[in-house]
Amino acid sequence: DAGVTQSPTHLIKTRGQQVTLRCSPKSGHDTVSWYQQALGQGPQFIFQYYEEEERQRGNFPDRFSGHQFPNYSSELNVNALLLGDSALYLCASSWLGDTNTEAFFGQGTRLTVV
Amino acid sequence: KNEVEQSPQNLTAQEGEFITINCSYSVGISALHWLQQHPGGGIVSLFMLSSGKKKHGRLIATINIQEKHSSLHITASHPRDSAVYICAVWFDSNYQLIWGAGTKLIIKP
Numbered sequence: 777d778a779g780v781t782q783s784p785t786h787l788i789k790t791r792g793q794q795v796t797l798r799c800s801p802k803s804g805h806d807t808v809s810w811y812q813q814a815l816g817q818g819p820q821f822i823f824q825y826y827e828e829e830e831r832q833r834g835n836f837p838d839r840f841s842g843h844q845f846p847n848y849s850s851e852l853n854v855n856a857l858l859l860g861d862s863a864l865y866l867c868a869s870s871w872l873g874d875t876n877t878e879a880f881f882g883q884g885t886r887l888t889v890v
Numbered sequence: 891k892n893e894v895e896q897s898p899q900n901l902t903a904q905e906g907e908f909i910t911i912n913c914s915y916s917v918g919i920s921a922l923h924w925l926q927q928h929p930g931g932g933i934v935s936l937f938m939l940s941s942g943k944k945k946h947g948r949l950i951a952t953i954n955i956q957e958k959h960s961s962l963h964i965t966a967s968h969p970r971d972s973a974v975y976i977c978a979v980w981f982d983s984n985y986q987l988i989w990g991a992g993t994k995l996i997i998k999p
Contacts, residue, residue, distance in 0.1 A: 782932075809987070818976065818989045819933075866933060868987070879923065879987065883932030 780869050782882035789857050789889050797852040797887070801869030802880045807831075808850040809879070810842060811866040819866055825850050854887075862889045896977050896990035904998055909964040911993045913977030916958070920980040923987065924951050924962045927974045936962070936975075967997045 781800040789795050801808050807826045811819035821834035825844035844850045848869075854861055864886050870879040893916040903909060913922070924936045937944045937951040939960065944951050948967075953960040964971055977990040 811987075818991050819987075821987070864932075879938075880935060881925070881933040 780867055780880045780882035782865075782867050782885050784885060785883065786886045787888070789887065791857055791859060791889055793857050794853065794855045795857060795887060797854075797865050797867075797885045798849065799852070799867030799869070799882060800849045801867075805869035805871050805880070806848050807870045808844060808848065809868045809870070810850070810852045811868065812836070813864040813866060813884075814860075815863070822852065857889045859889050862887060894977055894979055894988050894990040896993050898993060899991065900994045900996075902996045902998065903967055905968055907967050907997075909967050909971070909995065909997075911962045911975050911977075911995070913960045913962070913990055914958060915960075915979050915988075919958075922953055922960050922980075923976075923978045924960070925976040925978060927976060927992070929973075933976070964995075969997045969999050972996050 779802050783798045787795060799808055807824060809824040810822040812822055813819040822836050822840055823833040823842055824831045825842055828844045828846065830842060839855045841853045842851060852865060864884045866884045867882040868879045895914045897912045921938055921940045923938050926934045926936050936949060939951055939953040941953060941955060948965045950963040951960065960977060962975060972995055974992040974994050976992045978987040980987060
């Protein structure tokens with residue numbers, strides 16, 4: 777079991793461009809959450825997907841959107857990139873059926889906007 | 891308000907010392923995670939607790955539900971333990987992990 781897999785690991789984009797980040801959850805997990813971690817700060821919750829729908833959303837603008845596929849993998853899309861979007865984007869997977877389930881984290885995608 | 895507080899914010903110790911990092915939270919939780927993050931790296935889950943105590947190698951995590959407090963201990967600390975340690979909780983009323991600010995640990999040889 778590869779655990780949670782994120783791609784790409786690093787990415788450089790230009791301001792105004794669009795970016796798509798991908799996450800494959802741990803086998804057996806059906807819920808994917810995305811977090812943004814700016815340099816030197818704690819992760820901030822972006823949104824969570826379950827059954828291909830956005831289940832809850834943090835305080836992020838509509839430029840941040842996502843998708844979950846039938847195989848539970850997920851994408852995070854960011855439009856009209858700003859310099860402030862530069863951060864480590866973390867994906868976590870868990871199993872919704874048990875709130876005591878352990879969440880597993882990917883290694884993250886380091887996005888740099890120039 | 892669902893809050894998670896960690897202490898200390900920064901901790902520097904000598905190799906071999908016993909390390910304790912504390913986490914307090916405001917209301918009832920479903921589970922608490924202790925996580926480790928190395929510079930520039932992703933996050934690794936060390937423990938998930940909903941009661942009692944767990945041990946893995948030199949790491950020990952405890953939780954006191956009544957006092958709403960958890961501790962992470964590292965015995966015989968080593969420079970490779972240097973990292974940011976984060977406490978994160980699933981509050982009963984939420985679907986998301988609420989994160990502490992993290993504790994930056996530096997172990998000097």
